Amino acid sequence: METVVMKFGGTSVATPEKIIGVAKRAIAEKEKGKRVVIVVSAMGKTTDTLLGLAAEISAEPPKREMDMLLATGEQVTISLLAMAFKQLGHEAVSFTGWQAGIETESVPRNARIEQIHTERLEAVLDSGFIAVVAGFQGVDRIGNITTLGRGGSDTTAVALAAALKAEKCDIYTDVDGVYTSDPRFVGGARKLEQISYDEMLELANLGAGVLHPRAVEFAKNNNVPLTVRASYSDEPGTIIQEVVTVEKNLIVRGVAFEPGIARVTVTYNKPFNGSLANIFMTLAENHIDVDIIVQSISEEFQPSVSFSIKEDSLEEVRRVLDVNKETIGFMSTDFEVGLAKVSIVGSGMVSNPGVAARMFDILRQSEIPVKMVSTSEIKISVVVPGGDMEKSANALHEAYGLG
Amino acid sequence: METVVMKFGGTSVATPEKIIGVAKRAIAEKEKGKRVVIVVSAMGKTTDTLLGLAAEISAEPPKREMDMLLATGEQVTISLLAMAFKQLGHEAVSFTGWQAGIETESVPRNARIEQIHTERLEAVLDSGFIAVVAGFQGVDRIGNITTLGRGGSDTTAVALAAALKAEKCDIYTDVDGVYTSDPRFVGGARKLEQISYDEMLELANLGAGVLHPRAVEFAKNNNVPLTVRASYSDEPGTIIQEVVTVEKNLIVRGVAFEPGIARVTVTYNKPFNGSLANIFMTLAENHIDVDIIVQSISEEFQPSVSFSIKEDSLEEVRRVLDVNKETIGFMSTDFEVGLAKVSIVGSGMVSNPGVAARMFDILRQSEIPVKMVSTSEIKISVVVPGGDMEKSANALHEAYGLG
Known part of the structure; x- marks a missing residue:
């Protein structure tokens, strides 16, 4: 049975x-x-x-x-x-x-x-x-x-x-399913019939808010077909499963966004190579979720790493970094709050070069400054000022023809 | 420790x-x-x-x-x-x-x-x-x-x-301890410093309401010294333990009472000797608590047994008796509600004959009809009309000098 x-x-x-x-x-x-x-x-x-x-x-x-x-x-x-x-x-x-x-x-x-x-x-x-x-x-x-x-x-x-x-x-x-973006903020957002685990995982991680990423990951690893559907109607909802048969051709499948992001930048001692690992080990031990991590080392500057966190964990991050300053071995920290993350997701991206370039171009046309960038095979995320979140999402949703 | x-x-x-x-x-x-x-x-x-x-x-x-x-x-x-x-x-x-x-x-x-x-x-x-x-x-x-x-x-x-x-x-x-009777209804009720498990057990069973009899029984069987005391003050309360050193001489230590009692009388078939056991086995299997049981067999009448229950289980008792009428083998049932139980308790009773006689005399003087009687070594209970409960308790409390 x-x-x-x-x-x-x-x-x-x-x-x-x-x-x-x-x-x-x-x-x-x-x-x-x-x-x-x-x-x-x-x-x-x-x-x-x-x-x-x-x-x-x-x-x-x-x-x-x-x-x-x-x-x-x-x-x-x-x-x-x-x-x-x-x-x-x-x-x-x-x-x-x-x-x-x-x-x-x-x-x-x-x-x-x-x-x-x-x-x-x-x-x-x-x-x-x-x-x-x-x-x-x-x-x-x-x-x-x-x-x-x-x-x-x-x-x-x-x-x-x-x-x-x-x-x-x-x-x-x-809600009655998974949408190409949040319909409360993006006018043309549309319900998807199907979506792959990976796409859903990225959307879930990116604040689409319908399903928790842990649940999606668990479903993917165990190949459990998931349906997101409305408790108030008999509409079929969105099926999340491995093979997506419909709408395969769309490069970008959804635009996700999330407010309340803070950026933390830590500048550390050049000779101490353990610093980078120490920072994130220490944060992990204190159960702090770090999202985007960006590091770029050059000969000219002190090495530094930037990462994004949820704003409401900023106090805890500051406390943890202060307490462990010596063990970690860093020099200074810098914080910026009031940011948002906007992301495009689609499993078609992996075989379509230039998606990131296009994204940056769309944002530039809307005069939205990009604070951080992070890319994966099926997702590109940017951190932008919080006040530009909705504008960014709408511009991307329209430009990628999701409406 | x-x-x-x-x-x-x-x-x-x-x-x-x-x-x-x-x-x-x-x-x-x-x-x-x-x-x-x-x-x-x-x-x-x-x-x-x-x-x-x-x-x-x-x-x-x-x-x-x-x-x-x-x-x-x-x-x-x-x-x-x-x-x-x-x-x-x-x-x-x-x-x-x-x-x-x-x-x-x-x-x-x-x-x-x-x-x-x-x-x-x-x-x-x-x-x-x-x-x-x-x-x-x-x-x-x-x-x-x-x-x-x-x-x-x-x-x-x-x-x-x-x-x-x-x-x-x-x-x-x-409440701040165990009293000779319920002070809300009996003016002269007085707090006891000590009381034995058995006396407490009878008082608890009789609706004194301070401690549940199961708890007292557990304490007695395991010789756990119990104290009943007020959560709102530092007064010492009443100690419940095996040897009571004070007030040994009082024959009656407390007057307990409980409203909401019903009497059930079952008249059963003379030749079927199993009926009596059947009635109470059946009630026990249905988790119905029966309190006083009175039976008196004479040659002249059909055998019958009367017992007291809490009024709120009367519906269930009627249902259980009806369903099991054939197995039990009884002829008719009769019910009376609106009764109360009043009891005197004291371990001194066992060596003092005439306590029951005195009790009935006190109640007769107050013109209170006695519906049922049950006695144990340290307790005598009577079932009286509910409206006479308070009067009975006060009369007994005063007559036994508990105030």
């Missing part, structure tokens, strides 16, 4: 009525003769309420205890959803992360799934029950409750789909 | 401020050089809110899922309390029921603790951390979250005190 995994986010389960709606939607799949696993997030604003309670007690609560606290959010949803199934005449069993066998590393608030022990889930599914699983959470080897960080529920859904060898994993969300 | 277990109920942890207050109270014990375990309930009205959510989905939600839902209440409290300790400069680790190794039978909403695997708790305590444990919950052998039913958090505290061989178990509550 085929297995389907369905994932519903917080807004889709925000009230008891909506939970009943989700149950009905899942029952339709069940009645097609599928084994059904549903992954859900915390109801609506529950997480905010819990964060508010914690903030009343401590400005910097211990991360392990934050996980303990936040994990209750999804536990409420799964129990209510299981009750809804029973009420609608179907048998369901709810599972917390640890009950679903989701074992993670011991990194509170940002744990990665290490393995999934599916025995109990399989047994319940084989008995004809619907399995309702708490997203976003797991358990480490010594029994601490962990949470998976941003996009955690998507990751739970994909990881379960992979572990259960599911036919598909449907991510129900508040 | 001595271990103390401290238990705080829902009203004591109703707000973040109160949680910080609880933490301060526990830190005082810790600074006396103790190993400290704190057991807490869900915050204030959390349980009611969760019940409300469930009620919006189903009038009769599956019990397993109710446990899943309700267990989140204490999980929120333990994480916040652990954060409060950290904020106050002390190290603490929170534990859900399953993390604390509290293994229960597989009876949702009313599970009994079967054993406690203390390895992890011991390790954390030995490292100098304060352990914060979720009351009211455990896990069954196959990993389902269970809750312990009424008085569950008291039971958790006492069971942990027994398992950890604690020096004492302090139950912090919204």
Whole structure:
């Protein structure tokens, strides 16, 4: 019997009525003769309420205890959803992360799934029950409750789909698919029928916001077909899978953008060759995500490296660099905030030279200064002033004929 | 190093401020050089809110899922309390029921603790951390979250005190000790300094409401000294332990009472001797608590048995009896609601004949009809009309010189 995994986010389960709606939607799949696993997030604003309670007690609560606290959010949803199934005449069993066998590393608030022990889930599914699983959470080897960080529920859904060898994993969300760009800011943005994992990965990484990159990566590595679709309609959504049969010819498939970027430049001691590695090792040890890294060494200048981070981690980056100044061995740092990243993505790029040159030309025509550049085989990103983000995205979207 | 277990109920942890207050109270014990375990309930009205959510989905939600839902209440409290300790400069680790190794039978909403695997708790305590444990919950052998039913958090505290061989178990509550009767209804009620387990057990069973009988029984069986004391003051409270050195001479130590009682009378087939056992086996299998049982067989009448139950289980009792009418083998049933139980308790009774006679005489003088009677070595209970409950309690409290 085929297995389907369905994932519903917080807004889709925000009230008891909506939970009943989700149950009905899942029952339709069940009645097609599928084994059904549903992954859900915390109801609506529950997480905010819990964060508010914690903030009343401590400005910097211990991360392990934050996980303990936040994990209750999804536990409420799964129990209510299981009750809804029973009420609608179907048998369901709810599972917390640890009950679903989701074992993670011991990194509170940002744990990665290490393995999934599916025995109990399989047994319940084989008995004809619907399995309702708490997203976003797991358990480490010594029994601490962990949470998976941003996009955690998507990751739970994909990881379960992979572990259960599911036919598909449907991510129900508040948009009806993946677009060529964000329709709220780019007038001509258009929904894509299909997209490859790599393209989605770049779009997800670039702030398209529909799916978390960890989830997409997990899907790609395990070849799980993913669908992003609306929880409020029966529209087919966008399928994310390895072979994209339609629209192959377009070089650029989407334009993504993300505000709130800061640039950090570190100038370091010429003779100390370890500095570059030290900087990024130190940041990684402090769980700081660095995005674009640009380095260019010349004989004339002190060596320096620039990198982009999210603005809201700037304080932490400054603190970490200061504390480790001696170990890292750097001379000075320089920061710039209020930036944005704009990127074009498309797997056709790899065989089409001149895409970057064209991009820079389009931006120059719009008089947009380019602060940083980063390229991969299927993506080119530029960092521009925040105020130019929307203009850049629209100009690129139009120039590449995506509308 | 001595271990103390401290238990705080829902009203004591109703707000973040109160949680910080609880933490301060526990830190005082810790600074006396103790190993400290704190057991807490869900915050204030959390349980009611969760019940409300469930009620919006189903009038009769599956019990397993109710446990899943309700267990989140204490999980929120333990994480916040652990954060409060950290904020106050002390190290603490929170534990859900399953993390604390509290293994229960597989009876949702009313599970009994079967054993406690203390390895992890011991390790954390030995490292100098304060352990914060979720009351009211455990896990069954196959990993389902269970809750312990009424008085569950008291039971958790006492069971942990027994398992950890604690020096004492302090139950912090919204009253400052055990009284000779309920001061809200009996003017002269007075706080007791000490009371024996058996006396407390009878008082607890009889609706004194301070401590759940399961907790007292657990304490008695494991010889755990219990203290009932106020969470809002430093008054010493009432100590519950085996040897009571003070006030030995009083025959009656307390007057307890409880409204909301119903009487059920079942008349059964004379030749079928199994009927009596069948009735109570059937009720027990359906997890219905029966209190007083009265039977008197004479040659003249059909055999019948009367028993008292809580009014709110009457519907269920009627349903269970109806469904099992043939198996049980009874003829007719008769019900009376709106009754109350009033009891006198004291370990001195056993060596003082005539206590019951005196009790009936006092009630007769107050013109209170006695519907049922039950006696034990240290307790006499009568069932009276609900409207006479308070009058009965006051008359008995005064007549036995408890004021």
